[in-house]
Amino acid sequence: MAKPMEKITWQEIETGSVVTEIGNARQYETGSWRSERPVVDAGLCIKCGVCWLFCPDSSVKQAPDGHFEADLVYCKGCGICAKECPVGCITMVSEEG
Amino acid sequence: MDKFSVFSARLVDKTENFTSGHRACQGCAEALAVRHVMKALGRDTIVAMATGCMEIISSPLPLTSWKVPWIHNAFENPSAVISGVESGMKAMMRKGKLPYKKINYVAMGGDGATADIGMGQLSGALERGHDFLYVCYDNEAYMNTGIQRSSSTPYGASTTTSPAGKVSIGQHTQKKNMAQIAVAHNVPYVATACSSYPFDLMDKVKRGADTPGAAYINCLSVCPTGWRIPTEDAIKYGRLAVDCCIYPLYEVIGGQYKLSYKPYKKVPVTEYIKGQGRFRHLTDSDIAFIQGQVDREWEKILKLCGEGK
Amino acid sequence: MAKVRKGIEVSIAMSEAVAQANVDVIAAYPITPQTHIVEHLSEIVAEGHLDAEYVPVESEHSAMSVCCGSAAVGARTFTSTSSQGLALMSEIFTIAAAMRLPVVMALANRSLSSPLSIWNDHSDVMSVRDAGWIHVFVESGQESYDHVFTSFRIAEDPAVMLPVAINLDGFILTHMIEPIEYEDDETIRKYLPDVKMKNALHPDSPVSMGCFGMPEIYTEAQMHRQVGVVNSYGTIVKAWQEWGDLTGRYYRPVETYRTDDADYCIVTMGSYGETAMEVVDSLRGEGEKVGVIKLRLWRPFPFEDFRREALGKKTLIVVDRAISFGGPGGPVASELRSALYGVPGAPKIVNYVAGLAGRDVARVDFRNIILEGKAKAEKGDTDGFTLYGVRG
Numbered sequence: 001m002a003k004p005m006e007k008i009t010w011q012e013i014e015t016g017s018v019v020t021e022i023g024n025a026r027q028y029e030t031g032s033w034r035s036e037r038p039v040v041d042a043g044l045c046i047k048c049g050v051c052w053l054f055c056p057d058s059s060v061k062q063a064p065d066g067h068f069e070a071d072l073v074y075c076k077g078c079g080i081c082a083k084e085c086p087v088g089c090i091t092m093v094s095e096e097g
Numbered sequence: 098m099d100k101f102s103v104f105s106a107r108l109v110d111k112t113e114n115f116t117s118g119h120r121a122c123q124g125c126a127e128a129l130a131v132r133h134v135m136k137a138l139g140r141d142t143i144v145a146m147a148t149g150c151m152e153i154i155s156s157p158l159p160l161t162s163w164k165v166p167w168i169h170n171a172f173e174n175p176s177a178v179i180s181g182v183e184s185g186m187k188a189m190m191r192k193g194k195l196p197y198k199k200i201n202y203v204a205m206g207g208d209g210a211t212a213d214i215g216m217g218q219l220s221g222a223l224e225r226g227h228d229f230l231y232v233c234y235d236n237e238a239y240m241n242t243g244i245q246r247s248s249s250t251p252y253g254a255s256t257t258t259s260p261a262g263k264v265s266i267g268q269h270t271q272k273k274n275m276a277q278i279a280v281a282h283n284v285p286y287v288a289t290a291c292s293s294y295p296f297d298l299m300d301k302v303k304r305g306a307d308t309p310g311a312a313y314i315n316c317l318s319v320c321p322t323g324w325r326i327p328t329e330d331a332i333k334y335g336r337l338a339v340d341c342c343i344y345p346l347y348e349v350i351g352g353q354y355k356l357s358y359k360p361y362k363k364v365p366v367t368e369y370i371k372g373q374g375r376f377r378h379l380t381d382s383d384i385a386f387i388q389g390q391v392d393r394e395w396e397k398i399l400k401l402c403g404e405g406k
Numbered sequence: 407m408a409k410v411r412k413g414i415e416v417s418i419a420m421s422e423a424v425a426q427a428n429v430d431v432i433a434a435y436p437i438t439p440q441t442h443i444v445e446h447l448s449e450i451v452a453e454g455h456l457d458a459e460y461v462p463v464e465s466e467h468s469a470m471s472v473c474c475g476s477a478a479v480g481a482r483t484f485t486s487t488s489s490q491g492l493a494l495m496s497e498i499f500t501i502a503a504a505m506r507l508p509v510v511m512a513l514a515n516r517s518l519s520s521p522l523s524i525w526n527d528h529s530d531v532m533s534v535r536d537a538g539w540i541h542v543f544v545e546s547g548q549e550s551y552d553h554v555f556t557s558f559r560i561a562e563d564p565a566v567m568l569p570v571a572i573n574l575d576g577f578i579l580t581h582m583i584e585p586i587e588y589e590d591d592e593t594i595r596k597y598l599p600d601v602k603m604k605n606a607l608h609p610d611s612p613v614s615m616g617c618f619g620m621p622e623i624y625t626e627a628q629m630h631r632q633v634g635v636v637n638s639y640g641t642i643v644k645a646w647q648e649w650g651d652l653t654g655r656y657y658r659p660v661e662t663y664r665t666d667d668a669d670y671c672i673v674t675m676g677s678y679g680e681t682a683m684e685v686v687d688s689l690r691g692e693g694e695k696v697g698v699i700k701l702r703l704w705r706p707f708p709f710e711d712f713r714r715e716a717l718g719k720k721t722l723i724v725v726d727r728a729i730s731f732g733g734p735g736g737p738v739a740s741e742l743r744s745a746l747y748g749v750p751g752a753p754k755i756v757n758y759v760a761g762l763a764g765r766d767v768a769r770v771d772f773r774n775i776i777l778e779g780k781a782k783a784e785k786g787d788t789d790g791f792t793l794y795g796v797r798g
């Protein structure tokens with residue numbers, strides 16, 4: 001887990017400012033950007049994975065029963081999955097109220 | 098299942114080499130393209146990337162979205178940096194300083210990095226024939242710095258440095274055809290692609306990476322922010338670009354053109370243009386003019402691909 | 407140990423040193439007066455005498471970019487340029503240092519345009535003074551040859567990881583034929599081990615290089631660089647000492663000639679040192695208590711060494727080879743003035759800028775500079791600088 005940048009001392013900088021902990025951007029949770037959330041009607045989902053394939057944030061995951069749903073830790077709420085779902089089983093729902 | 102349907106999505110490798118937590122705008126199909134490209138390449142890859150949206154959003158110190166060795170150096174030089182990476186690895190492996198390993202050497206940049214400021218360096222690397230793949234994420238403007246025009250911005254688009262105004266249509270020049278410029282270097286592999294067609298894109302990336310020598314892919318990458326479209330429509334507009342033939346998908350393998358996809362029905366260009374904020378000011382006659390251009394270019398491509406009338 | 411002594415052009419000797427250093431990648435673009443170095447290197451590679459990739463890039467900007475890529479994978483990397491070439495690559499020149507990529511460059515010093523000129527001065531290197539490279543100035547063919555090895559050793563030291571520029575005066579040195587003692591390959595192998603880079607780019611141990619820095623972290627990254635450059639001093643001195651122990655040729659950050667009892671000294675950097683020594687010899691014969699201080703290491707600036715040599719002298723007459731337009735004078739004099747600022751008993755500094763774009767500075771000119779400089783200091787006329795020999 002990388003320290004927040006404002007806590008890092010110069011001694012903790014790697015030579016050349018190299019980052020050695022690959023993929024650690026996952027500790028930055030982009031889900032907080034969202035104003036709308038995709039909600040999947042699991043009963044209608046045909047488990048095709050189209051939503052997963054088109055998510056720019058790799059924030060769709062497969063539930064144990066095989067249907068797909070948003071990973072709300074990262075989902076930015078762009079609505080692509082809802083638009084592209086071939087059966088229309090994803091609805092964008094406001095995060096407020 | 099043909100690669101222009103998406104119902105085999107589940108067969109795609111689940112490994113993410115470009116992780117969540119990146120800071121691209123909502124619905125960024127350029128980030129989606131990077132994700133697809135990195136899936137196709139796999140982990141035995143070294144990436145050199147230009148300054149631009151994809152670099153900024155993926156590498157704010159001390160964080161990185163990259164799971165493969167990745168280097169950013171400057172805006173215009175990923176082609177030269179990857180030339181050095183490839184040359185260094187080649188020399189060290191040949192001399193026994195490093196054990197042999199098959200590695201994909203890949204340079205990436207936006208259309209600004211590729212068609213404008215880094216054009217000479219790309220040309221140099223293609224001409225020298227390094228064993229590498231160059232992927233241009235073409236979102237048709239300098240998005241990172243606030244939607245300024247590039248030479249890849251299409252005719253009629255309004256950007257912050259080619260604004261539409263009383264006496265200006267916006268961008269008044271034609272989009273630079275980078276794929277054909279790459280072809281003119283006689284490299285063994287050139288293709289156009291788009292992240293709305295992920296299977297086609299991933300196939301081409303694999304083919305480009307597997308081709309010995311230099312390969313070039315121009316990937317249309319829809320940018321909802323710069324194109325001023327709703328975020329959920331990012332995939333749709335990529336598809337429309339291909340269906341209206343303003344952005345044909347093809348490969349040029351060893352100099353032979355091959356059309357990747359021919360729309361069942363050629364969609365009128367107005368369907369692509371209307372709804373995009375950057376083209377909002379265009380009149381019907383402007384659009385008719387663009388339609389004429391598209392038709393002519395499409396015929397040229399068909400002919401090159403041996404599908405002409 | 408089989409040494410060989412050859413009468414050879416300095417550029418050729420330098421490229422042969424690069425081959426002896428078993429370099430992996432050379433990327434360069436031709437520019438006078440560097441051309442003989444890279445031409446000869448491409449020939450060495452073409453003849454199979456060195457197993458390396460010679461990348462014939464389409465510009466100097468690409469040359470340094472290729473060098474960054476190749477150094478980033480841990481390959482031993484060499485380039486060479488001059489003047490406009492350096493100016494064109496300056497963006498990446500800085501980045502190479504910031505990313506701590508241990509490239510070694512032979513910088514054949516030449517004036518900057520305009521007017522276009524191909525001849526020697528130091529305006530090219532001074533334009534990149536603050537980029538974070540280690541800068542060494544050499545004075546002779548032998549030094550040019552030797553510093554190829556010491557520079558790789560320093561650059562690639564895990565405690566340093568910085569690019570090194572070997573500054574040699576264009577034409578005055580690059581095109582001279584001099585007697586040079588070559589070391590055998592065995593000695594070089596002993597002195598210069600293969601590169602062992604901690605964070606080299608490789609799929610087996612992926613890292614991200616060249617990330618984006620927000621204001622919250624940029625300052626820390628710069629502090630890390632500053633400490634890195636300052637601390638490289640220790641490695642530099644050690645590498646030169648070990649080279650001396652192996653070859654009998656010792657180098658120090660600040661070299662002196664007849665300074666022990668000198669009241670005043672002429673300060674030079676680069677190939678002027680030899681002429682200065684000859685003139686000092688003749689002035690000594692006339693009873694002048696004069697010596698020469700030669701700066702070999704320009705970055706990191708050797709403050710301690712310089713002060714040790716400067717203190718106790720009455721006057722330093724500094725010969726610069728570049729102008730800082732509208733600024734305080736020549737870059738070397740400005741540096742020395744600030745190094746001595748507030749130091750009790752510091753000598754007076756008189757500054758001359760001479761030999762721009764290859765304008766000949768003969769012995770008589772040195773003599774004039776020394777005697778006139780001494781007189782100026784005695785009158786207290788020490789402000790600014792004099793552009794030596796300018797007409798009008």
Ligand SMILES: Cc1ncc(C[n+]2csc(CCOP(=O)(O)OP(=O)(O)O)c2C)c(N)n1
Nearest residue numbers: 148149150172207208209210238239240241
């Ligand atoms: C030498 C230099 N000039 C200008 C810039 C500013 N700059 C950074 S990214 C960029 C535009 C990037 O556009 P593009 O390559 O199309 O990538 P995008 O952000 O659209 O993905 C510009 C102008 C820079 N970083 N370096």
Ligand code: SF4
Nearest residue numbers: 055075076078079081
């Ligand atoms: S709304 Fe956008 S970010 Fe969220 S899961 Fe769907 S496609 Fe991904």
Ligand code: SF4
Nearest residue numbers: 045046048049051085
């Ligand atoms: S696209 Fe729709 S049907 Fe397909 S997996 Fe996602 S939610 Fe289910």
Ligand code: SF4
Nearest residue numbers: 121122125150240320
């Ligand atoms: S500006 Fe466009 S390309 Fe850049 S991150 Fe945002 S959506 Fe993506």
Ligand SMILES: [Mg+2]
Nearest residue numbers: 207208238240
């Ligand atoms: Mg762009």
